[in-house]
Amino acid sequence: MRKLVKPVAPPKSAKSNFDMGFAALALGVVLVSAGGAMAAPSILSLVGGFSTPSVRPIETVVAGLNRDAAKAALAAEAFPDKHGRAFMTALADKFPDDHDRLLGNLADTAMRGGDRDELNLTVNTWLIDFGPRNVSALGRTGSKGFDQVLTIASEGLDLLENTGDGNCTLKSLEKLVSDPSALTELAAYGTKAYDFNMKTYRTLVDLAADGRNAPPPETTLQPQDERAVQNAFFSMLRDPQVISLMEMATSGRGGQEEMASKINVCALGRTVVVKLKGLPTGTKARLWANALQQAGVQGRLGKL
Numbered sequence: 001m002r003k004l005v006k007p008v009a010p011p012k013s014a015k016s017n018f019d020m021g022f023a024a025l026a027l028g029v030v031l032v033s034a035g036g037a038m039a040a041p042s043i044l045s046l047v048g049g050f051s052t053p054s055v056r057p058i059e060t061v062v063a064g065l066n067r068d069a070a071k072a073a074l075a076a077e078a079f080p081d082k083h084g085r086a087f088m089t090a091l092a093d094k095f096p097d098d099h100d101r102l103l104g105n106l107a108d109t110a111m112r113g114g115d116r117d118e119l120n121l122t123v124n125t126w127l128i129d130f131g132p133r134n135v136s137a138l139g140r141t142g143s144k145g146f147d148q149v150l151t152i153a154s155e156g157l158d159l160l161e162n163t164g165d166g167n168c169t170l171k172s173l174e175k176l177v178s179d180p181s182a183l184t185e186l187a188a189y190g191t192k193a194y195d196f197n198m199k200t201y202r203t204l205v206d207l208a209a210d211g212r213n214a215p216p217p218e219t220t221l222q223p224q225d226e227r228a229v230q231n232a233f234f235s236m237l238r239d240p241q242v243i244s245l246m247e248m249a250t251s252g253r254g255g256q257e258e259m260a261s262k263i264n265v266c267a268l269g270r271t272v273v274v275k276l277k278g279l280p281t282g283t284k285a286r287l288w289a290n291a292l293q294q295a296g297v298q299g300r301l302g303k304l
Helices: 020-044 067-077 082-094 096-111 116-133 135-139 142-161 170-177 180-186 192-211 223-236 240-249 252-262 265-277 281-302
Strands: none
Touching: 067 096, 082 096, 082 192, 096 116, 116 135, 116 192, 135 192, 135 281, 142 192, 142 265, 142 281, 170 252, 223 265, 223 281, 240 252, 240 265
8 A cells, every 4th residue: 555645734833034945945946947948948959850941051051151241141041930030030139239249159150061950059058148147137027037937947848758758757868868869860950949949049038138127126035925935835745746756755765766767857847837837926026036146146156
């Protein structure tokens, strides 16, 4: 007979100060979601199929052109699909200097003989610079930014679950990412993963533009935030996936190995996303602002 984990009861005493254990849990999940969203394009550009749209090869686009002419040509033809055009147009309209910098990077890659897959990786590298530079602006987007990043995370989980063997366990994902040849073979322009990348880029550009002139956000977590996060946490503990995870995690090394091979981390991630999206608007805004503030501090410390 299966032994169930005894439900955890909420604490009896309510404190006015925010319970930092719950704050750490909530902020950690949000940061993982946000970080996962920003990291996902770099990883997911290496998954997909081979349905490539009929477009001019990059070597043809830049043939005989100097760097400035190549930049102009690539502005129109680097990513001529719907999602690629939407991203490039949004970047040109809202961050023209970043658009020009990206075009220069794309031109350098193309003139070295790079194809569209390599151009996509060039965008990933550019994003690693753009994201941290705009982390304060992202933090000023409130519950809208919180929800949109969680939507990106959810779509990324869906994509991962439909990649490889479809199990989305730690074992299967480890196998996927540890085989460079398989990842290279799966890389292609015009796949579902590529579409996800470009939609993600566009969302981050739009959010950064929305937040750059917004007023400073409230980052101090309130007692009502504690209650909301506690409710979400205890609700999550009743989820079958979480119960199984806790049982396996407490059963020694064998249980941890079983967890890595059986727990669907995509389904588990969606459970967390749903609980976080259900938080009150004010709580989401403060959690988001606090999380991005901490990310900015950590980023600055890392450069010292």
